[in-house]
Amino acid sequence: MSGDELLQxxxxxxxxxxxRIIAALTERxxxxxxxxxxxxxxxxxxxxxxxxxxxxxLVVGSLELSxxxxxxxxxxxxxxxxxxxxxxxxxxxxxxxxxxxRQRQKEEAQ
Amino acid sequence: MSGDELLQxxxxxxxxxxxRIIAALTERxxxxxxxxxxxxxxxxxxxxxxxxxxxxxLVVGSLELSxxxxxxxxxxxxxxxxxxxxxxxxxxxxxxxxxxxRQRQKEEAQ
DNA sequence: GACATGTGTCAGGGTTGATTGACAGGTGCC
DNA sequence: GGCACCTGTCAATCAACCCTGACACATGTC
Numbered sequence: 001m002s003g004d005e006l007l008q009x010x011x012x013x014x015x016x017x018x019x020r021i022i023a024a025l026t027e028r029x030x031x032x033x034x035x036x037x038x039x040x041x042x043x044x045x046x047x048x049x050x051x052x053x054x055x056x057x058l059v060v061g062s063l064e065l066s067x068x069x070x071x072x073x074x075x076x077x078x079x080x081x082x083x084x085x086x087x088x089x090x091x092x093x094x095x096x097x098x099x100x101x102r103q104r105q106k107e108e109a110q
Numbered sequence: 111m112s113g114d115e116l117l118q119x120x121x122x123x124x125x126x127x128x129x130r131i132i133a134a135l136t137e138r139x140x141x142x143x144x145x146x147x148x149x150x151x152x153x154x155x156x157x158x159x160x161x162x163x164x165x166x167x168l169v170v171g172s173l174e175l176s177x178x179x180x181x182x183x184x185x186x187x188x189x190x191x192x193x194x195x196x197x198x199x200x201x202x203x204x205x206x207x208x209x210x211x212r213q214r215q216k217e218e219a220q
Numbered sequence: 221g222a223c224a225t226g227t228g229t230c231a232g233g234g235t236t237g238a239t240t241g242a243c244a245g246g247t248g249c250c
Numbered sequence: 251g252g253c254a255c256c257t258g259t260c261a262a263t264c265a266a267c268c269c270t271g272a273c274a275c276a277t278g279t280c
Contacts, residue, residue, distance in 0.1 A: 003129070011124030013199060016117060016206050017238090023203035026196045033256060045239055047258075052237095063257085069247050070256045077196045084192035086136045089123060093133035096126050127268090143226060155269055157228075173227085179277050180226045 003092035005057070009082060012056035017041065018049050022077055025059060029076035050075055113202035115167070119192060122166035127151065128159050132187060135169060139186035160185055 012018055024030065024039055032050065036043045053059045054075075061075045082088075122128055134140065134149055142160065146153045163169040164185075171185045192198075 007124060007126060007129065009194075010120050013194065014117060014121030014124045015238095016203075019113070019117065019199055019203040019206065022196060023200035026200040031256080042240065043257095044241085044259080048238080066247095066256085068249090068255090071246070072256060073258095080195065082194035084119075084123065084194060085190065086132060086187045089129055090133035090136040093126075093129040096129065125268095141226080142228095152270065153227095154229080154271085158268080176226085176277095178225090178279095181276070182226060183228095 001092070002097075003095040004097055006082065006088075006092045007096065008056045009058060009080070012052050012058055015049070017045075018053055021046070021049055021053065022058065025075055025077045029074050031072040031074050035075070111202070112207075113205040114207055116192065116198075116202045117206065118166045119168060119190070122162050122168055125159070127155075128163055131156070131159055131163065132168065135185055135187045139184050141182040141184050143182075145185070 013022070020039055021035070024035060030038070032046060033043060036046045039046075041049075050059065050061065054061055058078055058080055059075050060078050061073050063071055063073050066072050123132070130149055131145070134145060140148070142156060143153060146156045149156075151159075160169065160171065164171055168188055168190055169185050170188050171183050173181060173183050176182050
């Protein structure tokens, strides 16, 4: 596992809304509109958070067609297991390629 | 461990600079100015990141006096161990008290 | 006194993230 | 056609985060 991957996962999990989304999807897979109603979040906002979680590989979504022909995007949690200790963080930091935009700007300016 | 505590730790670790800080302090304890030089970061910026890490309980700092009388703040990593799985995240989410500022604003407005 | 080292903090500006409301498109049903 | 449900995205706004430069204070040395 690369440091960038762990970084993305940690950044995605470090948000109360996204933690609650993981909790909700752990109980059962769900589609966007219903999940938004259940956890009391606007649909565009939930959509954004799900994108971040999916980009981090923590949830997976699949567009399915219900029996009555409606398109419904179902999400479920991806099985993951990260062990966080000073050691694992240090190892991951060594493989970090992610330079911040600010650093990139500086390098390009030279 | 409370959900808020885990949330703060994850938010603190989900940043490349802070991951590198953890990595550097894992090798040896260090004081702020020297650490800033070694990892190529401005001292005020490092100071801010160290504050966040300390607030999350991931590092501990102690103000010591060197032999020549100068005050030096040493930091070292605190031993921690978090196991991240859908289950642990879901459990932590259940004990979350952290409402976002936006939510707090709404509640106060009612 | 000037200089080097260490500490901390502050205001300002730039970038990213969070959030909402409105819009577009699709299907099936009455 | 109108309504109910589903999907997506967009602009605009506000908060949060990130970052720098400059300041103030302390100590020891030349």
